[in-house]
Amino acid sequence: MIRLSGTFILELREKAPFLEVEVVNWTSSTITDIESGQLLMGISYGIDVKPKHIREQKLVDLTGCCAVRKDHPIQSKSATPNEFSKYELASLFIPGWSEDLPVAAKKMKELSLPYKVGFRSAYPMAIVDVLHKSDMFFATSNLFPFSSYPSLRRIDIDTQDFELTYSLNSFFHQRNGNDPLTLWLNSLVKEELELAIQ
CATH class of the missing domain: 3.40.190.290 (D-Maltodextrin-Binding Protein; domain 2)
Structure with a gap:
């Protein structure tokens, strides 16, 4: 959030000026909020246990x-x-x-x-x-x-004792798997994240 929010919001305003976006912290209810449609998508690290209808897509x-x-x-x-x-x-x-x-x-x-x-x-x-x-x-x-x-x-x-690479993923309901807005937001977030870590 500290790296992406400002850049992402400015990019969204430029490309979709009529889109209203609210960025909130990931909480214990985020998956439930995605299920209910209260949130369109979430971004976090890999989750071991999640409902089967929640899709997870690697961003970076x-x-x-x-x-x-x-x-x-x-x-x-x-x-x-x-x-x-x-x-x-x-x-x-x-x-x-x-x-x-x-x-x-x-x-x-x-x-x-x-x-x-x-x-x-x-x-x-x-x-x-x-x-x-x-x-x-x-x-x-x-x-x-x-x-x-x-x-x-x-x-x-400096260690060989554990893995230092891990993925940052987006999470969204399977009903939105082909939704143009969800696909576009995933693509935009991925692009912004790739630029941020170069």
Whole structure:
């Protein structure tokens, strides 16, 4: 949301000036809202369990990395999970993806590394604010708009212990599988995401 919303809305206004769009956070009711027709589509990471009439379409593959403040004690361009384990984790709360425990914390737990979740929020800007004021790290992806936040920097994750590539997908009801608006929005979002991660 932090990377795409502004660009996407401006692109929509230019290409479809009479289309009204509302962008909301993914919540625990998003799939139900798509089922009922209250939402046309949702964008999130892969979901293990979903109703069979909800279609999932891959938009882009993302690569995991971390965001930290510019003066963070880890000054290298890449760091191991062990190096990150010395610092608290700031994490997005995403229902269906990281509601019980942040993904980065799960990975550290699997590696028997200590971890402490210092801050969680459903709002990316709250995490950005915390990063500016602490030594916390934010496990994110190459979709994060580092160029818009010069006081933050990217640290790649140096590991062979787990996969760092994962997909960002759109979700929509099968009744909209051939709907021109749904197909066009999927195409536009995919195009904008591909440009954003180049």
